[in-house]
Amino acid sequence: MTDLAIAATGLRKSYGDKTVLDGVDLAVPEGTIFSLLGPNGAGKTTVVKILSTLIGADAGEIRVGGHDLAAHPQAVRAGIGVTGQFSAVDGLITGEENMLLMADLHHLPKAEGRRVAAELLERFDLADAAKKPASTYSGGMKRRLDIAMTLVGDPRIIFLDEPTTGLDPRSRHTMWQIIRELVTGGVTVFLTTQYLEEADELADRIAVLDDGRIAAEGTAEQLKRLVPGGHVRLRFTDPAAYRRAASALHHEVTRDDTALVLHVPSDGSQRELRLLLDRLDASGIEADELTVHTPDLDDVFFALTGGTRRTVQPEEAAR
Numbered sequence: 001m002t003d004l005a006i007a008a009t010g011l012r013k014s015y016g017d018k019t020v021l022d023g024v025d026l027a028v029p030e031g032t033i034f035s036l037l038g039p040n041g042a043g044k045t046t047v048v049k050i051l052s053t054l055i056g057a058d059a060g061e062i063r064v065g066g067h068d069l070a071a072h073p074q075a076v077r078a079g080i081g082v083t084g085q086f087s088a089v090d091g092l093i094t095g096e097e098n099m100l101l102m103a104d105l106h107h108l109p110k111a112e113g114r115r116v117a118a119e120l121l122e123r124f125d126l127a128d129a130a131k132k133p134a135s136t137y138s139g140g141m142k143r144r145l146d147i148a149m150t151l152v153g154d155p156r157i158i159f160l161d162e163p164t165t166g167l168d169p170r171s172r173h174t175m176w177q178i179i180r181e182l183v184t185g186g187v188t189v190f191l192t193t194q195y196l197e198e199a200d201e202l203a204d205r206i207a208v209l210d211d212g213r214i215a216a217e218g219t220a221e222q223l224k225r226l227v228p229g230g231h232v233r234l235r236f237t238d239p240a241a242y243r244r245a246a247s248a249l250h251h252e253v254t255r256d257d258t259a260l261v262l263h264v265p266s267d268g269s270q271r272e273l274r275l276l277l278d279r280l281d282a283s284g285i286e287a288d289e290l291t292v293h294t295p296d297l298d299d300v301f302f303a304l305t306g307g308t309r310r311t312v313q314p315e316e317a318a319r
Ligand SMILES: Nc1ncnc2c1ncn2[C@@H]1O[C@H](COP(=O)(O)OP(=O)(O)OP(=O)(O)O)[C@@H](O)[C@H]1O
Pocket: 015, 020, 038, 039, 040, 041, 042, 043, 044, 045, 046, 047, 194
């Protein structure tokens, strides 16, 4: 069995009478990317803060990097890096000075510190900007500097709290590449994101946090299988054609009589599409528009974060 980089059971946290985490379990295998998804205010940052020792949980067993967090917080801190909403970048000093400051914090000898700083600035494409104050950096450069600073301590587990929020598409793709390279180097990444596409693109496993609980957990593929959502959408302009189609396909369709749209459940495969088209042809019906919709993480997200309390296991989808 793969060793777990992060293992948490029964995490609870309340602020006054507001319960933010209501029994959260997490298991993140070493060397993987794990993504915690959830709507605003779901408690993602709270989870990151607890797992990275910044705040305490009210209850729960937590092991990070093989260390019991409650008993050995220092050992946990030594093995992790955290970047994101509480960035460590100081805008008043240069990128290089920020890096050297980190090297000092990690007690690296001066020459070693300079070597590591130069190497990381180069790796994150910041060598040319190294002597400029960090306040002059673009959003993407600041995020890269933030990650570079985290890597000075050579952490085995990195927490990235919404690492691409506010970045333009090019910077976002650069950040994705950086994250993939981190994992290739054996690092475990715990990522929170509000972008479903990002979790889909990067994460080995995804947990959907809703209302203080994990609503579902699995690979992107497993999660997509949890929700019905695959369908063919047929749109008509002629009400008579619409009615004929609705009666020809009557028990399989969902109707929208106002928009003259029919939704026919389908896995989007060539075989199912041909069957559908054959049936429409046989009845002499022609739709004005036909689009195939396969479920994506958006469907999962909206289906699971509607305030329900049922935990859905990926195995259920296979049945
Ligand atoms: N120190 C605090 N005192 C009181 N309530 C807090 C505190 N920190 C967080 N909360 C509340 O806990 C809930 C979860 O917050 P958290 O920041 O973890 O959510 P999140 O999922 O990271 O959201 P977002 O995507 O908006 O950052 C929110 O309702 C927030 O208002």
